[in-house]
Amino acid sequence: MFAVPEHPCVSPVSNQVFERRLIEKYIAENGTDPMNGQPLSEDQLIDIKVSHPIRPKAPSSTSIPAILKALQDEWDAVMLHSFTLRQQLQTTRQELSHALYQHDAACRVIARLTKEVTAAREALATLKPQAGLVVAQAAGGAGEPMEVSEQVGMIPEIIQKKRYHTRGKTVPEELVRTEDLSKYRQVATHAGLHSASVPGILSLDLCPSDTNKVLTGGADKNVVVFDKKEEQIIATLKGHTKKVTSVIYHPSQSVVFSASPDSTIRVWSVTGGNCVQVVRAHEASVTGLSLHATGDYLLSSSEDQYWAFSDIQTGRVLTKVTDEAGCALTCAQFHPDGLIFGTGTADSQIKIWDLKERTNVANFPGHIGPVTSIAFSENGYYLATGAQDSSVKLWDLRKLKNFKTITLDNNYEVKSLVFDQSGTYLAVGGTDIRVYICKQWSEVLNFTEHTGVVTGVAFGEHAQFLTSTGMDRSLKFYSL
Numbered sequence: 333m334f335a336v337p338e339h340p341c342v343s344p345v346s347n348q349v350f351e352r353r354l355i356e357k358y359i360a361e362n363g364t365d366p367m368n369g370q371p372l373s374e375d376q377l378i379d380i381k382v383s384h385p386i387r388p389k390a391p392s393s394t395s396i397p398a399i400l401k402a403l404q405d406e407w408d409a410v411m412l413h414s415f416t417l418r419q420q421l422q423t424t425r426q427e428l429s430h431a432l433y434q435h436d437a438a439c440r441v442i443a444r445l446t447k448e449v450t451a452a453r454e455a456l457a458t459l460k461p462q463a464g465l466v467v468a469q470a471a472g473g474a475g476e477p478m479e480v481s482e483q484v485g486m487i488p489e490i491i492q493k494k495r496y497h498t499r500g501k502t503v504p505e506e507l508v509r510t511e512d513l514s515k516y517r518q519v520a521t522h523a524g525l526h527s528a529s530v531p532g533i534l535s536l537d538l539c540p541s542d543t544n545k546v547l548t549g550g551a552d553k554n555v556v557v558f559d560k561k562e563e564q565i566i567a568t569l570k571g572h573t574k575k576v577t578s579v580i581y582h583p584s585q586s587v588v589f590s591a592s593p594d595s596t597i598r599v600w601s602v603t604g605g606n607c608v609q610v611v612r613a614h615e616a617s618v619t620g621l622s623l624h625a626t627g628d629y630l631l632s633s634s635e636d637q638y639w640a641f642s643d644i645q646t647g648r649v650l651t652k653v654t655d656e657a658g659c660a661l662t663c664a665q666f667h668p669d670g671l672i673f674g675t676g677t678a679d680s681q682i683k684i685w686d687l688k689e690r691t692n693v694a695n696f697p698g699h700i701g702p703v704t705s706i707a708f709s710e711n712g713y714y715l716a717t718g719a720q721d722s723s724v725k726l727w728d729l730r731k732l733k734n735f736k737t738i739t740l741d742n743n744y745e746v747k748s749l750v751f752d753q754s755g756t757y758l759a760v761g762g763t764d765i766r767v768y769i770c771k772q773w774s775e776v777l778n779f780t781e782h783t784g785v786v787t788g789v790a791f792g793e794h795a796q797f798l799t800s801t802g803m804d805r806s807l808k809f810y811s812l
Contacts, residue, residue, distance in 0.1 A: 337349065337350070337351040337352075338351065338353075339351065339352040339353065339379070340352070340379070340380040340382065341355065341377040341378060341379050341380060342377070342378045342380060343355065343365050343367070343372060343376070343377060344376055344378060345365040345367075345368065345370045345371075345372050345376070346365045346367035346368050346370070348365075348367050349380065350366075350377075352377065352379070355377065356374055356377075359372055359373065359374055503754050503756055504754055504794060506793075506794040507752075507754050507756060507794045507795060508794060508795040508796060510769055510776055512812060513757065513767065513776055513777060513795060514776045514777060515812055516777055516797075516798060516810045516811055516812060517810060517811075517812075518779065518781050518808055518809070518810050519797075519809050519810060519811050520560075520563075520808065520809040521781070521806050521807070521808045521809075522558070522563070522806065522807045522808075523804075523805055523806045523807075525548055525550070525556045525558055525565060525805075525807055526548070526550035526551070526552045526554060526556060526805055527550070527552035527554070528805065529552070530550070530551045530552040530553075530575075531551065531784075531803065531804070531805040532550060532551035532552075532575075532784070532787070532802075532803040532804075532805060533548050533549070533550050533551075533787060533788070533801035533802065533803070533805060533806070533807065534549055534550060534551055534575055534576060534577050534787050534788075534801075534803075535548065535549035535576060535577055535578050535579045535590075535787065535788055535801070536548055536549075536579070536748070536787070536788025536789070536790055536799065536800070536801045536807075537579050537580050537581045537588075537788075537790065538581060538790045538791075538792065538799065539581040539582075539583070540581065540583040540753075541583055541584060543560075543792040543793045543796075543797075544559060544560040544561040545557060545558070545559060545560070545566070545581065546558040546559075546560055546790075546799060546807065547579045547580075547581045547588050548579065548788075548801055548807060549575075549576030549577065549578065549579040549590055549592075550575070550576060550805075551575045551576075552575075553570065553572045553573065553574060553575060553576060553592070554568055554569065554570050554572075554576065555568075555569040555570075555572075555576055555579060555588065555590045555598075555600060556568050556569070557569070557588065557602050558807065560799075560809065566602065567600075567602050567605045568605075569588070569590070569598075569600045569605065569606075569607070571598055571600075571607045571610075572590065572592040572594055572596070572598065573592075573594040574592050574593045574594040575592060575593060576590050576591070576592050577591060577592060577593065577617075577618070577619070578590065578591040578592075578618065578619075578620060578621035579591075579621075580621055580622070580623050580630075582623065582627060583623075583627055584627060585627070586601065586602040586603045587599060587600065587601060587602065587608075587644075588600045588602060589621060589623065589630060589644070590621075591618035591619075591620075591621040591632060592617075592618060593617035593618070594617075595612070595614050595615060595616055595617060595618060595634070595636075596610055596611065596612055596618070597610070597611040597612075597613060597618055597621065597630060597632055597642070598610055598611070599611070599644055599647070609644065609645075609646075609647040610647060611630065611632075611642045611644075611647045611649070612647075612649075613632055613634075613638075613640035613642050613649045613652060614632065614634035614636050614638065614640065615634075615636045616634050616635040616636035616660075617634060617635045618632050618633070618634050619633050619634055619635060619660075619661055619662050619663060619664075620632060620633035620634075620661065620662065620663040620664030620665070620675070620676075621633075621664070622664050622665045622666040622673065623666070624666055624670050625666065625668060625669065625670035626670065628643065628644060628645065629641055629642065629643060629644065629650070630642045630644055631664050631665075631666055631673055632664065633661035633662070633663060633664035633675050633676075634660075634661060635660040635661070635678075636660075637654045637658050637659060637660055637661065638652050638653060638654045638661070639652070639653055639654075639661060639664055639673075639675055639685070640652040640653075641687070651690060653685075653690045655683070655692050657677070657679070657681070659677045659678055659679045659681070660677065660678040661675050661676065661677055661678075662676045662677060662678055662702050662703050662704065663675065663676040663703060663704065663705055663706055664676075664706075665706045665707060665708060666708075667708050667712060667729075668708060668710055668711075668712050669712060670687070671686070671687055671688065672684055672685060672686055672687060672693070673685055673687060674706050674708070674715060675706075676702070676703025676704070676705070676706050676717065676719075677702070677703060678702045678703075679702075680697070680698075680699040680700055680701055680702065680703060680719055680721075681695055681696070681697060681699075681703070682695065682696035682697075682699070682703060682706060682715070682717050682727075683695055683696075684696070684729075694732055696715075696717070696725075696727055696732075696734065698725060698734055698737075699717065699719035699721055699723070699725065700719065700720070700721035701719050701720030701721050702719060702720055703717060703718070703719045704718050704719055704720060704745075704746050704747060705717070705718045705746060705747065705748055705749040706718075706749065707749040707750050707751055707758075708729075708751070709751045709755040709758075709770070710751060710752075710753055710754065710755040711755045712729065713728065713729060713730060713755075714726055714727065714728065714729065714751075714755070714770070715727040715729055716749045716751070716758055717749070718746030718747075718749050718760070718762075719746065720745070720746075722739070722740045722741065722742060722743060722744040722745075722746070723737055723738060723739050723740060723746075724737070724738040724740065724746060724749065724758075724760055725737050725738075726738070726773065736773050738760075738768065738773060740760075740762075740763075740766075741763070743763075744762055744763045745762040745763050745785055746760060746761075746762045747761050747762045747785060747786060747787050747788070748760070748761035748762070748786065748787060748788045748789050749761075750789055750790055750791065751770075751791075752791035752794075752795045753791065753793070753794070754794070754795075755770060756769065756770055756795070757769060757770065757776075757791065757795055758770055758773075759789040759790075759791065759798065760789070761786035761787065761788060761789035761800055762785060762786055763785065763786070764778060764779060764780045764782070764786065765777070765778065765779040765780075765782070765786055765789055765798075765800055766778050767798070777798075777810075779798075779800070779808075779810060781808060782800065782802035782803075782804050782806065782808065783802075783804040784802045784803030784804035784805075785802060785803045786800050786801070786802045787801055787802055787803060788800060788801040792811075796811065797809055797810060797811035798810040798811070
């Protein structure tokens with residue numbers, strides 16, 4: 333029986349078509365063409381190129397019963413495939429229906445939560461004091477009056493409620509002498525006050541009535557009250573949602589204050605260990621905080637370009653002012669008499685304000701870069717300022733001029749300035765710690781124990797000790 337060759341080839345000797353596999357075998361055995369017996373070699377064979385040769389069906393498949401069976405098999409296969417497709421379609425429809433149901437339920441939950449949030453915000457807005465938060469723009473330069481809308485206003489009783497500081501006018505006998513101060517060394521260090529996972533203590537203050545009580549604010553969002561004498565934490569105050577950049581200890585009450593880039597100022601009870609008041613005076617980061625001489629009001633500055641004067645008992649914002657320059661404020665500090673205060677700006681200006689008139693009465697240009705810290709001496713005569721130009725400038729408030737510039741090392745970062753209570757010494761914190769004696773303005777101390785930037789320095793009573801905090805998460809004490 334003849335079959336269709338898989339690899340057909342032609343013999344040029346007999347012009348017959350052979351299966352290459354078979355003819356090659358015959359030539360190997362005989363060396364001739366099988367049809368006429370003439371000599372033939374494998375090289376003479378010529379391949380026939382065909383595309384997809386169709387094999388004829390076997391004779392058994394050409395009968396009518398075989399054809400019917402083949403048709404039946406094809407029909408069964410088509411029907412089985414159709415059933416499988418219908419089954420998959422039904423499953424997909426069920427899955428799609430379930431997914432649409434879940435999506436619709438999620439949309440309903442989101443709509444309900446959005447409605448509840450809107451209602452909560454409206455309720456919160458009704459609880460906040462509404463009047464008086466409309467702030468004023470300066471009508472002119474330094475000394476010109478500003479229009480300002482207030483909540484309760486700077487009423488005469490508040491203006492007259494001031495307390496002149498007597499300390500700093502004369503040097504107390506208990507004050508540490510310069511030759512003793514120059515012998516100070518590190519006597520204690522504490523690194524466990526704030527979280528190690530978010531390192532850095534960003535602010536420092538001492539309780540004026542008991543300088544054994546140390547207040548710190550950290551990058552871990554916490555405010556900590558530490559007892560120097562007992563060497564233990566008195567309170568850890570939690571509530572800010574961002575780092576704490578400014579802290580103040582009330583001079584006569586067991587109350588502390590803190591400010592943060594979360595745009596809030598918080599009033600804390602140390603004994604209760606809780607937040608008793610949240611002052612929302614600003615719309616941006618609070619950059620500076622200072623307590624009025626009466627101990628009843630707070631001054632704050634912010635990147636929103638405004639300074640605010642708030643009542644600590646009620647949390648109400650009494651007044652809020654900016655000037656026409658419209659520049660972010662970087663720090664703020666009350667003068668000891670409580671009638672004027674200073675602010676630093678991001679464009680290197682120091683502005684002196686009259687609290688009663690809410691006017692900018694003097695400007696001190698000269699720094700380069702944002703002002704990082706300002707401090708008034710306790711006798712009220714001098715103002716020390718630091719900026720990102722690696723210098724500390726001293727200003728005479730009586731003559732309104734810069735009479736001394738302390739040039740520090742290149743790239744020195746000034747983070748903190750503080751006079752002692754007598755106004756005899758000035759401490760500078762930043763890349764390291766330096767203490768200067770006023771009037772001569774000569775350096776008497778230099779500490780480099782911190783492994784990170786120093787963020788706060790403070791003197792104990794009569795400069796009996798010096799304390800500092802830094803980005804290395806440590807609180808250090810220096811004395812004889």
